[in-house]
Amino acid sequence: MKKRIEDLNVTENRKLNDRFFVLTLSSSVPLPIILPGQFVQALVKDSPSTFLRRPLSVHDVDEQKNTISILIQIAGSGTESLSRLNPGDTLNLVYPLGNSFTLPSHGERVLLTGGGCGMAPLLYLGRKIKAVGIEPVFALGFRNRERVLEHEEFKKLGEVHLSTEDGSAGYRGFVTDLPVFTDNEWDKVYSCGPEPMMKAVAAKCRARNIFCEVSLENLMACGIGVCLCCVVETTSGNVCSCTDGPVFNTRVLKWQI
Amino acid sequence: MADLNVKIGSMIMKNPVMTASGTFGYGPELEDFIDISTLGGIIVKGTTLEHREGNPYPRMAETPSGMLNAVGLQNKGIDYFENHIYPRIRGYNTNVIVNVNGSTIEDYVKLSERINLLESIPAIELNISCPNVKMGGMVFGTNPASAREVIAAVRRVYSKTLIVKLSPNVTDITEFARISEGEGADSVSLINTLLGMAVDVNTMKPKLSTVTGGLSGPAVKPVALRMVWQVARAVKIPVIGIGGIMNTDDALEFIMAGATAVQVGTASFIEPRTAEMVVTGIADFLVRKGLSGVSEITGILNR
Numbered sequence: 001m002k003k004r005i006e007d008l009n010v011t012e013n014r015k016l017n018d019r020f021f022v023l024t025l026s027s028s029v030p031l032p033i034i035l036p037g038q039f040v041q042a043l044v045k046d047s048p049s050t051f052l053r054r055p056l057s058v059h060d061v062d063e064q065k066n067t068i069s070i071l072i073q074i075a076g077s078g079t080e081s082l083s084r085l086n087p088g089d090t091l092n093l094v095y096p097l098g099n100s101f102t103l104p105s106h107g108e109r110v111l112l113t114g115g116g117c118g119m120a121p122l123l124y125l126g127r128k129i130k131a132v133g134i135e136p137v138f139a140l141g142f143r144n145r146e147r148v149l150e151h152e153e154f155k156k157l158g159e160v161h162l163s164t165e166d167g168s169a170g171y172r173g174f175v176t177d178l179p180v181f182t183d184n185e186w187d188k189v190y191s192c193g194p195e196p197m198m199k200a201v202a203a204k205c206r207a208r209n210i211f212c213e214v215s216l217e218n219l220m221a222c223g224i225g226v227c228l229c230c231v232v233e234t235t236s237g238n239v240c241s242c243t244d245g246p247v248f249n250t251r252v253l254k255w256q257i
Numbered sequence: 258m259a260d261l262n263v264k265i266g267s268m269i270m271k272n273p274v275m276t277a278s279g280t281f282g283y284g285p286e287l288e289d290f291i292d293i294s295t296l297g298g299i300i301v302k303g304t305t306l307e308h309r310e311g312n313p314y315p316r317m318a319e320t321p322s323g324m325l326n327a328v329g330l331q332n333k334g335i336d337y338f339e340n341h342i343y344p345r346i347r348g349y350n351t352n353v354i355v356n357v358n359g360s361t362i363e364d365y366v367k368l369s370e371r372i373n374l375l376e377s378i379p380a381i382e383l384n385i386s387c388p389n390v391k392m393g394g395m396v397f398g399t400n401p402a403s404a405r406e407v408i409a410a411v412r413r414v415y416s417k418t419l420i421v422k423l424s425p426n427v428t429d430i431t432e433f434a435r436i437s438e439g440e441g442a443d444s445v446s447l448i449n450t451l452l453g454m455a456v457d458v459n460t461m462k463p464k465l466s467t468v469t470g471g472l473s474g475p476a477v478k479p480v481a482l483r484m485v486w487q488v489a490r491a492v493k494i495p496v497i498g499i500g501g502i503m504n505t506d507d508a509l510e511f512i513m514a515g516a517t518a519v520q521v522g523t524a525s526f527i528e529p530r531t532a533e534m535v536v537t538g539i540a541d542f543l544v545r546k547g548l549s550g551v552s553e554i555t556g557i558l559n560r
Contacts, residue, residue, distance in 0.1 A: 003289040005529065043527070051474060052319050053527055094290075094529070219317050221324055222526040226282035226302075228328045229317035238310050238331060243286075 007090040016149050019074045021083050026067045034061050035100030036125035037215055037247040041223040043092035050078035052221050057121040071120035097223050098246050101125050101190055101213055104134055108187035113201050115141040115175050115193030122192055126157040141175025144168045176200040186210050202250040203257040212250045216241045259543035260550030263517050265495050266418030266443025268352055268379045270297035274536045277499055277522030278303050278356035284346050290529040295536055298352035300382050305358045306368050308334040318455040318464035323474025325453050327467040329389040330358050335371050347377035356382045360392035362407050369415040379417055386424030386449035388471045398424035404433055408440040423447040430484045431491035438492045446497035448481045473523040475501040482514050489515020490559055505538025515556040
């Protein structure tokens with residue numbers, strides 16, 4: 001798949017709360033095929049302390065409107081600068097980058113688990129899963145009620161099981177404590193979020209011999225497999241999470257779980 | 258159209274712009290973005306005799322106007338290069354140069370002998386300046402006697418253009434440039450990364466698994482430029498300028514300070530088309546100034 005460098009037009013900056021926002025971008029030419037799990041490298045302007053592009057996962061794609069959405073957490077001055085973008089502004093992307101989640105086969109039962117901002121790619125994955133005729137089930141964990149992101153959007157696609165650490169919304173506890181994990185049989189489990197959460201998901205899947213894919217968020221410079229900075233230790237040695245990932249089957253990861 | 262041709266040893270380049278080792282993969286990774294045939298040359302990822310896994314993650318830290326890396330020469334070794342990469346890139350209509358690394362003099366010699374047999378590789382860049390490996394690398398490039406020994410040994414077995422990549426982590430870089438020239442190198446390229454480090458104050462740990470790493474990007478440009486200027490005055494062999502080149506003006510500064518050619522490095526991570534843009538930019542500059550060729554400005558500061 002051909003990668004591009006392109007100035008996209010910001011069509012919407014939707015604030016989710018004080019720290020999270022969704023940028024919707026449109027292209028003047030047809031978007032390339034973007035697969036669920038892929039990411040973009042965004043060029044940050046107006047932030048002198050930001051030197052490198054910022055890798056951001058694709059939250060959603062609307063083929064009809066020819067738009068791509070990115071859910072972003074304000075984590076530093078680079079993402080703070082992105083949060084100030086408005087309709088009419090442009091954002092330069094190198095995209096689409098990385099591999100993608102393995103879509104389920106017909107009749108498989110799938111669980112999509114995410115935590116915090118890391119759950120961003122699960123919306124687009126859920127949309128693609130629904131498109132192949134499978135009802136996705138989501139298990140999403142957040143710190144508290146104020147931090148719950150995109151609940152309504154996920155509900156449009158399938159059943160959503162919510163957990164918060166303080167119990168202010170949904171089940172009290174971590175996402176892996178949700179009964180939906182163990183009360184059902186799953187053929188494929190997808191996970192994206194903080195590493196301890198993904199490891200807990202991976203451990204649950206391993207114990208029951210369930211297919212499990214996770215999306216990693218390693219620090220990276222180039223995003224195209226040349227700087228070799230974002231490496232992940234796998235059963236076949238160090239590989240770049242930007243080109244061999246960001247999605248990995250947990251069987252190939254050398255996680256101590 | 259101004260004449261952009263330059264010559265490094267016996268290697269003719271259609272223009273003075275190359276891509277730096279470790280920032281451009283082997284070429285195919287960038288093919289979606291850039292027409293490689295527009296470049297004067299590409300220097301492929303640092304290669305060793307044996308497969309190397311490199312250093313543990315994390316290997317990178319962003320810094321003001323630059324970045325630290327501690328990759329540690331991860332590569333699949335010369336066998337893999339010869340069998341899987343060379344056949345794919347040997348047809349590039351540009352100079353494909355291999356960056357040669359080793360832990361011992363014997364490693365450097367064996368590897369150079371192998372690459373000498375690859376007819377589509379017109380030059381090697383002898384890397385005696387990698388700061389991220391425990392054995393070899395910068396150890397050779399920061400000790401005059403070791404530098405002399407490894408360059409002489411490689412020169413005996415390598416018949417094509419020999420470029421020596423110098424470390425800035427020395428008191429006097431001109432000493433190493435003179436040693437390179439004295440031992441028969443055709444050119445020196447500089448600078449490799451500057452040794453640096455960064456600390457994560459929240460975790461109270463170093464940001465790199467190796468604690469120290471190599472600093473690159475615009476942060477190092479003034480230092481690199483000064484060193485290129487000094488070296489260009491100290492030796493007669495052509496100098497290749499490297500260090501924080503992000504655009505045409507940066508490249509022109511190096512050329513004016515005495516660099517016959519330049520390498521674009523870290524900039525390719527942010528704008529993969531930088532090297533090609535610099536080629537066009539230099540040509541436009543020469544036309545704008547009414548100059549017939551790049552040689553008219555090479556080392557103009559030193560005339």
